[in-house]
Amino acid sequence: MVIDIAIVSLAISGVLATYRVLRGPTWGDRVTAFDFLTVNLAVMVVVAALRTGFTPLLDAALIISILGFLSTVALARYLLLGRVMR
Amino acid sequence: MRGSWTARLALPVLATAGTCARAAAPARVPSALDGQPVAQVLVLLGCVFLLAAAVGLVRFPDVYTRLHAATKLVTLGGLGIFTGAGIAFYPVDGTPRVLLIAGFFFLTAPLSGYMIARSAYLRGLPWFQEEGSVDDWGALGSEAQVSAEER
Numbered sequence: 001m002v003i004d005i006a007i008v009s010l011a012i013s014g015v016l017a018t019y020r021v022l023r024g025p026t027w028g029d030r031v032t033a034f035d036f037l038t039v040n041l042a043v044m045v046v047v048a049a050l051r052t053g054f055t056p057l058l059d060a061a062l063i064i065s066i067l068g069f070l071s072t073v074a075l076a077r078y079l080l081l082g083r084v085m086r
Numbered sequence: 087m088r089g090s091w092t093a094r095l096a097l098p099v100l101a102t103a104g105t106c107a108r109a110a111a112p113a114r115v116p117s118a119l120d121g122q123p124v125a126q127v128l129v130l131l132g133c134v135f136l137l138a139a140a141v142g143l144v145r146f147p148d149v150y151t152r153l154h155a156a157t158k159l160v161t162l163g164g165l166g167i168f169t170g171a172g173i174a175f176y177p178v179d180g181t182p183r184v185l186l187i188a189g190f191f192f193l194t195a196p197l198s199g200y201m202i203a204r205s206a207y208l209r210g211l212p213w214f215q216e217e218g219s220v221d222d223w224g225a226l227g228s229e230a231q232v233s234a235e236e237r
Contacts, residue, residue, distance in 0.1 A: 002126040003117050006167075009133040013140030020143050020152070028149035028206040035198050036143060036156045039164055039191075040136065046171050046184065050118045050129070055180040058171075062187050065194075072198040080205035 003051050010047060014040050031075050038068025118174045128170030135163030148214035149206050157199030164191050 017040065020033035042065040049057035074084050119126055142155025168188035172181050213219075 002130055003119050006129050006133045009137045013137045016140035016144045026149060026206075026211050028202060028211050029152060031202050032149065032152050032156050032199075033143055035202065036139065036160060039160050039195065040140075042187070042191075043132070043136065043164055043167050046167060046187070047129070049180070050171055050174055052115065053118050053178075055175065055178060055183070058180055058183040058187065062183065062190070065187055065191055069194040069198055073201050076198070076201035076205045080208055 003047065006047050007044075007051070010040060010044050014044075027079060031072065031079070034075070035068065035072045038064065038072070042068065118171075118178075122174050125170040125174035128166045128173065132163040132166030132168075132170065135159045135166060139163060149211050150203060150213055153199055153203050153206075157196060161192065161195045164188075164195065 014037065017033045017036045021030050021037065024030040024033060042061045045057055045061040045064060049055060049061070078084050119129065136159070139155050139159035142159065143152050146152045146155055165188055168184055168191060172184040172188065175181050175184060
């Protein structure tokens with residue numbers, strides 16, 4: 001019961017953040033909503049692992065979290081400096 | 087004749103439909119959260135925080151206020167859900183991995199929000215202005231900082 005509520009609320013928040021990604025007036029809004037979407041995806045994978053009891057999904061959640069952080073930092077640096085690394 | 091024809095027609099149909107519905111309904115798979123009230127409360131709290139962050143992401147007028155919603159609330163919500171999962175997985179081998187995700191997430195979520203806010207401010211994205219808005223950092227602002235970073 002609790003986990004069904006969790007799944008539905010995560011789906012709703014993903015839809016709202018997708019609206020902000022598509023609609024956002026500036027690139028800052030899009031990057032912010034993209035960061036939120038990656039976090040939301042990692043949380044959804046953890047909730048799927050809770051629902052099914054299939055613990056190898058947690059490795060996938062860790063990888064998604066790391067990739068989301070790295071891509072957000074790379075996007076921010078690219079939009080600030082025009083390049084990612086020196 | 088015993089009973090009307092509607093009853094004689096409808097009762098077997100209804101009984102068959104009920105049997106089919108019972109057969110088609112999937113068996114309830116027990117989740118890892120069942121019977122763990124602390125983990126349930128933590129996961130629900132995290133989902134409420136994430137939903138509030140999404141609502142703030144849609145409703146707020148500005149990049150910086152949206153970052154305010156999407157950084158703090160997401161940190162708290164993700165930490166709640168990951169800690170709840172760590173408690174729920176405790177007898178099985180999932181707990182160290184979930185706590186690793188929670189620690190990594192607690193370190194990196196404010197950092198990515200800081201990076202986005204910094205590049206947005208230094209690139210001079212507009213903010214929501216009303217009567218009495220003051221940019222405290224104004225004179226040090228955008229282009230000089232970017233060129234100083236590029237050197």
